[in-house]
Amino acid sequence: MYTTAIFYFFSAILVFAALRVITVRNPVHAALHLVLAFFTAAGLWMLLEAEFLAIVLVLVYVGAVMVLFLFVVMMLDINLDRLREGFWKYMPVAVLVSVLLMIEMALILGGRYFGLEVMGTPSPQPADYSNTRALGRLLYTDYVYAFELAAVILLVAIVAAIALALRRRKDSKFIDPAEQVKVKRDDRLRIVKMAAEKAPGAGIQDSAEKGA
């Protein structure tokens, strides 16, 4: 009963936050509501005893991805009036896409594959059961090829993103830290010995006048 109460509490927040993401005007507020949605979803996963996935969701999505997202959204200067332009023009397409999405989700989630008879409630695990260990074992034994393949694809994506965005400007000045560390005093500074110069009487007279 206690867990049920928590579940409904979290679900209510999750649904509310998710709705706010798409209804709120200010994009920064929308991103923050998305953070709240992720965090609440992590809470729900925790209820399902999927503690590793829950913590990783917070760590990766809340702690890193959304921070960068917010970073970008905050720097954009978004004109709300121009965003709402053509709302009715695109409405039919949007409705069509949403209906399609709903049909697809209904087909999958409609009880045949994810119903209570098929999935059932997971049986509670003993206290020393480590979700992290179990996941790691599965990933690196049964699904090792798929896992490595995904890793390689991600690596290719990283390399591609860097290769696309890399622009070497010829006129910009580069800093080589190794060179900087090696710098000696004599490279930068020249001490010159010379006799003291005297401007004819000017300095002394000036200060005397100001004092008076």
Add this chain to the structure above:
Amino acid sequence: MDWATIQTVVWTLVKILALVVPLMLGVAYLTYAERKVIGWMQVRIGPNRVGPLGLVQPIADGLKLLMKEIIIPAGANRGLFILGPILAIAPALAAWAVIPFTDTLVLANIDAGLLYVLAITSMGVYGVIIAGWASNSKYAFLGAMRSAAQMVSYEIAMGFALVGVLMAAQSLNLVDIVKGQAGGFWHWYFIPLFPLFLVYLIAGVAETNRAPFDVAEGESEIVAGFHVEYSGMAFAVFFLAEYANMILVSALTTLMFLGGWLSPLPFLPDGILWWLLKTGFVLFLFLWFRATFPRYRYDQIMRLGWKVFIPITIVWIVVVGAMMQTPYGHLFH
């Protein structure tokens, strides 16, 4: 709700209070220690007016900040402006739930403790970003941008350093990690994982936005960075969060690399005293850094995080993994 549940909830709340109150006192006296230590390092006396040896100074400071008016700038986003400090302090306190002081003295001895700490502390950056953005001020916003990029960068190096620890300990549970270092200081993880220890310590300084990585505040460039518009208690909450995070990073360094509550020599008794001593020593290092080093330039901070620390940690994880397969593997456990 039966009687037993209520009892557990109340008992847990009492335990939380017993954790948070000493922590807040620790924060207050850490500010005192900081001013004294840096004072001595710069051949000054430090605070010495309020109470004997200036010992009541932190209380006086706290009282003063409590009395001050909290000014919300006219152009600020009111709700988020207030949310900022709350989001800064909440993770700094929540992470303490899994920190063990001895093998039995821990609020929640959970299995994925290390991951939990990493996830919760990664939330701390929101306080800074939201405060910077909601203030609607150039300086605050620049500070927020700097700190967002910096904290996300150093989190990666920090996370990789922790991967080395969990490989050595073969557990994510903080109590088990300390137990894996039993048997004298030559068993502590800072020896086999020395590069990771250094990376973690320095990344910890950068994560908490402390000097020499305090560009988020950078008072000589951007006034006071993200909290320039805050006054009174709202400002104090940021201050509390920063110092609570400092103590947290020191405690984690102690637990993961310096043997936690274990005594350095096997014949001496273990206990919370060792924990306090080691954490105090790491905190002293934080203060020492601040008194010694000039502030890093921003591009150099980024270079250090991405091009120096992350490669070091990755190489050392491979070294640890490879060594574990050799007959010398026991050295890395």
